[in-house]
Amino acid sequence: MDKSNGLRVILFPLPLQGCINPMIQLAKILHSRGFSITVIHTRFNAPKASSHPLFTFLQIQDALSETETSTHDVTLLLTLLNRSCESPFRECLTKLLQSADSKTGEEKQRNCSLIHDSGWIFTQPIAKSLNLPRLVLNTYKVSSFRDHFVLPQLRREMYLPLQDSEQDDDPVQEFPPLLKKDLIQILDKETEILDSYTKMILETTKASSGLIFVSSCEELDQDSLSQAREDFQVPIFTIGPSHSYFPGSSSSLFTVDDTCIPWLDKQEDKSVIYVSFGSITTISEAEFMEIAWGLRNSNQPFLWVVRVDSVVHGTERIDEQLHEKGKIVNWAPQQEVLKHRAIGGFLTHNGWNSTVESVFEGVPMICLPFEWDQLLNARFVTDVWMVGLHLEGRIERNVIEGVIRRLFSEAEGKAIRERMELLKEKVRRSVKPKGSSYRSLQHLIDYISSF
The missing domain is CATH 3.40.50.2000 (Glycogen Phosphorylase B;)
Structure with missing residues (x-):
């Protein structure tokens, strides 16, 4: 780790394997650049704090039953988590900031920002009330994240002659390079909970101070980036592949079989x-x-x-x-x-x-x-x-x-x-000095430091 810069970043990952790993990877990157790291996490699928002794971990209660957490309906699970975690998160974050304000001298760290997964949709008013800049971390491809906000509208308009099987291999003009048979699978899903959740993700992201694509780089998403910047109107940072900065480091929720x-x-x-x-x-x-x-x-x-x-x-x-x-x-x-x-x-x-x-x-x-x-x-x-x-x-x-x-x-x-x-x-x-992701990461660090 470089010398501490006196700034603390608070991270709030979703409790899913594909979300925790990238968030912890970002934590390691920021820590190596001098930031102190505090991770707020749920009881469900809690990351292994012992694997990251240089970070502070604060657990909040999610109040979900074993039946609820074992569901294979991911949208339902995330909806339940958002409903049950809002109050515990507000209480935890408020106490954390108050505790930081009471410290003096070398112990004092300025909390410069909150970075949370895009799947948390209740954070905006909490961060605003505490005067804490808030960035959204996303683990999707830029085009995937941007395009999926249009899906509710397509469902409402009964888009495409979906039953015409002869056209299944035709491209979807609005979603290149998807084919119509792909879109059939997407629009066939249950929609009421998903569409409401998607709308809230969009609103929460647009109201943020910035958007971090932790696994994307310009080389894989160049065509989507300019449109995404226009859509969201916030600074966008593509710093991936983030795992490359600390190769082999993982925060697995499962027991790995090294044999x-x-x-x-x-x-x-x-x-x-x-x-x-x-x-x-x-x-x-x-x-x-x-x-x-x-x-x-x-x-x-x-x-x-x-x-x-x-x-x-x-x-x-x-x-x-x-x-x-x-x-x-x-x-x-x-x-x-x-x-x-x-x-x-x-x-x-x-x-x-x-x-x-x-x-x-x-x-x-x-x-x-x-x-x-x-x-x-x-x-x-x-x-x-x-x-x-x-x-x-x-x-x-x-x-x-x-x-x-x-x-x-x-x-x-x-x-x-x-x-x-x-x-x-x-x-x-892209992740080497002068590469697109390397430059974007430096811009992110400068941006967070400026708060």
């Missing part, structure tokens, strides 16, 4: 297909078996992350033949896995963190997206950057086997790897 690394050490270079669908996605037992046999029949060694709660009705039918060819773990150190010489491909749900980590390590992707931003990210991977192959939602063993063979054994896969190598180098340059 996968010695197993990878025994495999040939670029021979292994890594499979992970993130920390939230669930699949049926039938889908699990189709993926399993697609992997087995491809004849490529595989490393597959299967969370305990990720398969509906369990995985009792795992065959010994699967274990002979691959390794299945409950959770893996993903950054370490993706940079391993043995990894030759990544079968992914295309969450933005996973997508960027794959690009940063130059690992081609096989795309199986499930939700809104994942569908858009996957189209960028396959149709814009052309560094992966798309399963088009077909969870069938013969399709999965065929796509893996195309990536590992055919000329098409070789061309994909060459394009991925070029994209990797562009993104890696």
Whole structure:
């Protein structure tokens, strides 16, 4: 850490794996530049304070039951969290600021800003009443975050002849590079809670002092940035990929199975297909078996992350033949896995963190997206950057086997790897001195320091 600059930043992450990691990565970056760090967090999915002894952690009660926190409906979970955490957060933040004001001498730290995840929608009036500048942190691709605010309007207007299956592969002009069949999946979702929540995110973001895209860089989002600045009318900082500043550092909510690394050490270079669908996605037992046999029949060694709660009705039918060819773990150190010489491909749900980590390590992707931003990210991977192959939602063993063979054994896969190598180098340059993300980070630090 550089010498302390006398400034304290207060961070408030959402209690989801894909949100906590980027927030803690930002905390490490800011701490290395002289800021003191306080993290306010929920009881549910609390980050491991012992892993970050240089930060102060303050826990608030979320009052959610085990049934509520175990739901697979993420929008419902976030709605419940926002409802139950507003008062505890206000009380915690108020006490924190009052305590800081009472200190003197070397102990005194000026609280210069609050940075919270975009999913917290009650913070604006609280921060304003306490005269605390507030920035919003976002873990999505810039275009995903900007475009999803239009979805409620599209639903109200009954957009597109969605039932015309012959046009499923046509592009959506308003959402390039989405196809109509992608939009069908998005607009099919239950909307009342989601649309209300989305509106509040937009209002909270527009009222902030700035917007931080912690996993994006100009090289991956150049076309969307100018429009986003016009839409939000606040300073925007694209500082990603943030994990690159502290490689290998993770704040996993799951117990990592490190035995996968010695197993990878025994495999040939670029021979292994890594499979992970993130920390939230669930699949049926039938889908699990189709993926399993697609992997087995491809004849490529595989490393597959299967969370305990990720398969509906369990995985009792795992065959010994699967274990002979691959390794299945409950959770893996993903950054370490993706940079391993043995990894030759990544079968992914295309969450933005996973997508960027794959690009940063130059690992081609096989795309199986499930939700809104994942569908858009996957189209960028396959149709814009052309560094992966798309399963088009077909969870069938013969399709999965065929796509893996195309990536590992055919000329098409070789061309994909060459394009991925070029994209990797562009993104890696962004975080080096004089790179776009490096400059944006410096602008962010200067901005926060000016409050």
